[in-house]
Every structure is written in C-alpha cells, then in structure tokens.
Amino acid sequence: MVDGAAGVPAVRVQGLWKRFGEQIAVAGIDLELPAGRFIGLVGPNGAGKTTTLSMVTGLLRPDHGTVEVVGHDVWRDPAQVKARIGVLPEGLRLFERLSGHELLSYTGRLRGLPGAEVDKRAAQLLDVLDLAGARNKLVVDYSTGMRKKIGLAAALLHNPEVLFLDEPFEGVDPVSAQTIRGVLERYTASGATVVFSSHVMELVESLCDWVAVMAAGRIRAHGPLDEVRGKASSLQEAFLELVGAGARTAGSDLDWLGGGAR
Numbered sequence: 567m568v569d570g571a572a573g574v575p576a577v578r579v580q581g582l583w584k585r586f587g588e589q590i591a592v593a594g595i596d597l598e599l600p601a602g603r604f605i606g607l608v609g610p611n612g613a614g615k616t617t618t619l620s621m622v623t624g625l626l627r628p629d630h631g632t633v634e635v636v637g638h639d640v641w642r643d644p645a646q647v648k649a650r651i652g653v654l655p656e657g658l659r660l661f662e663r664l665s666g667h668e669l670l671s672y673t674g675r676l677r678g679l680p681g682a683e684v685d686k687r688a689a690q691l692l693d694v695l696d697l698a699g700a701r702n703k704l705v706v707d708y709s710t711g712m713r714k715k716i717g718l719a720a721a722l723l724h725n726p727e728v729l730f731l732d733e734p735f736e737g738v739d740p741v742s743a744q745t746i747r748g749v750l751e752r753y754t755a756s757g758a759t760v761v762f763s764s765h766v767m768e769l770v771e772s773l774c775d776w777v778a779v780m781a782a783g784r785i786r787a788h789g790p791l792d793e794v795r796g797k798a799s800s801l802q803e804a805f806l807e808l809v810g811a812g813a814r815t816a817g818s819d820l821d822w823l824g825g826g827a828r
C-alpha cells in the first residue's frame with residue numbers, strides 16, 4: 567500500500583451516517599482510502615456514493631461519524647482540508663457568465679495563487695483539456711463535456727493532494743473521456759490521489775487500482791482491484807455477486823413488452 571509521506575491515508579472515514587427523513591442514505595460506513603492511488607467508488611443508483619462524497623468533501627454535514635482527509639478532520643479543520651482537495655461534484659454549478667479563462671482566473675485567485683502563476687496554469691490546463699479554442703467563450707455556452715472539463719481544470723488548478731470526482735465521465739464523448747483520463751493518469755503517477763464515483767464497471771476496472779463497492783448505504787467490499795474482483799472474470803461480475811443482483815432475470819415480468827398483442 568502506497569501511503570502519503572507520513573503513512574497517512576488520503577481519506578479515513580469512521581462510523582459515517584446520513585439519513586434523509588426515512589431514507590438512510592449512508593448507514594455507518596468505515597473506510598480507509600490509501601494515498602497515491604486511483605480509487606473507484608462503485609455502486610448501483612441510490613447506493614449512497616454522492617452522499618458519501620459530499621460528506622467526505624465537506625459539502626454535507628454527516629448525522630454521525632468522522633472524516634479525515636490527509637490527516638485533517640473535515641469538519642473541525644475545514645480550511646486545511648479545502649486547501650488540499652479538489653472537487654468536481656455531481657451537477658456542478660459554474661459561474662455561467664464568465665468565459666472558461668475568466669472562470670479559471672477567478673478560481674485561481676480565490677485559491678490565493680499569484681496572478682502570473684494562475685495565467686500559466688490556466689493556459690496549460692485549457693490546452694491539455696482541448697479547451698484552448700473555447701477560452702473566451704462563456705461557460706453558459708459550453709457543452710456538457712466541456713463543462714466537465716472546465717470543472718476538472720478548476721479543481722486541479724491549485725494542484726491538490728486529493729481529487730474527488732463524482733461521475734466525471736457522465737455525458738462526456740470518448741475523445742474527451744480519453745483526454746480526461748490522460749490528465750488523471752499523469753496526476754496520480756506523480757503521487758496524488760484520485761477518488762471517483764461511477765456505476766460504469768468497465769471504466770473503473772480499466773482506470774482504478776483500488777476500489778470500494780457500495781450498495782444500500784454500506785461498503786460491501788474494498789481493497790486493491792484484484793482482491794475485490796477475486797475469482798470473478800470481471801469487476802462487473804464480482805459487483806453483481808456482491809450486491810446480490812446476479813440471479814435476477816432482467817425483464818421477466820415484462821411479458822407485455824414487445825411484439826404481439828397490444
């Protein structure tokens with residue numbers, strides 16, 4: 567296990583709970599995510615991935631439990647944590663009336679970076695993410711994939727130690743996905759940590775070296791990809807066994823659907 571300089575995990579979660587009315591979204595999870603890894607948080611729709619990531623990144627207060635990011639408590643020490651993380655949340659809200667370049671300049675200044683450094687990093691990120699041609703276009707006119715990419719650039723600008731991404735490839739075309747993937751691989755190769763949520767198993771299997779499987783608000787398995795996959799032929803198969811969906815026959819009750827009598 568490759569941990570940070572002092573052997574501190576990227577994320578340590580203990581007894582984390584969140585309930586929305588009757589719905590228990592996260593049911594008391596314990597989790598330790600090692601530093602320097604490409605980590606996938608996988609689970610079916612409604613498993614609690616977004617709720618977990620929101621609590622881990624300080625966007626949503628847990629009912630119970632603690633979260634530490636690189637050794638700092640997210641709720642007692644928010645400034646220390648926020649300086650060390652980058653976040654691309656689900657349904658990211660951006661400043662629509664700024665251009666891509668203005669958005670990055672503003673983000674960089676908020677992060678306390680010197681203007682010249684912000685300009686240099688922004689230009690490089692726009693270039694690598696294939697957004698240089700759209701640098702002066704307003705964000706409101708960006709496509710879904712372009713929004714993901716400018717959101718990723720803003721999350722990376724201050725060179726965080728840990729990057730959290732909620733469904734980063736959703737709505738992104740294959741070429742942009744490949745670009746994002748390249749940037750993330752370069753980032754983790756330098757010792758940084760990526761934690762991303764997805765329900766696309768093939769993607770997680772091809773990108774991640776460490777996974778946590780979530781279902782119904784609980785962690786069902788976590789560890790190095792090979793260990794979680796075990797003897798199954800793919801992560802998809804291991805996942806279906808873990809969440810107990812292997813035996814269900816898709817559509818067996820839909821005998822009215824399709825050709826024949828209407």
Ligand SMILES: Nc1ncnc2c1ncn2[C@@H]1O[C@H](COP(=O)(O)OP(=O)(O)OP(=O)(O)O)[C@@H](O)[C@H]1O
Nearest residue numbers: 586589591609610611612613614615616617618765
């Ligand atoms: N603000 C909220 N109010 C009420 N219920 C919520 C709220 N946020 C999440 N939930 C519920 O908590 C559960 C977990 O939701 P969450 O969005 O964390 O799942 P997810 O694993 O990210 O799902 P998906 O892959 O579909 O995005 C779901 O049953 C959801 O309906």
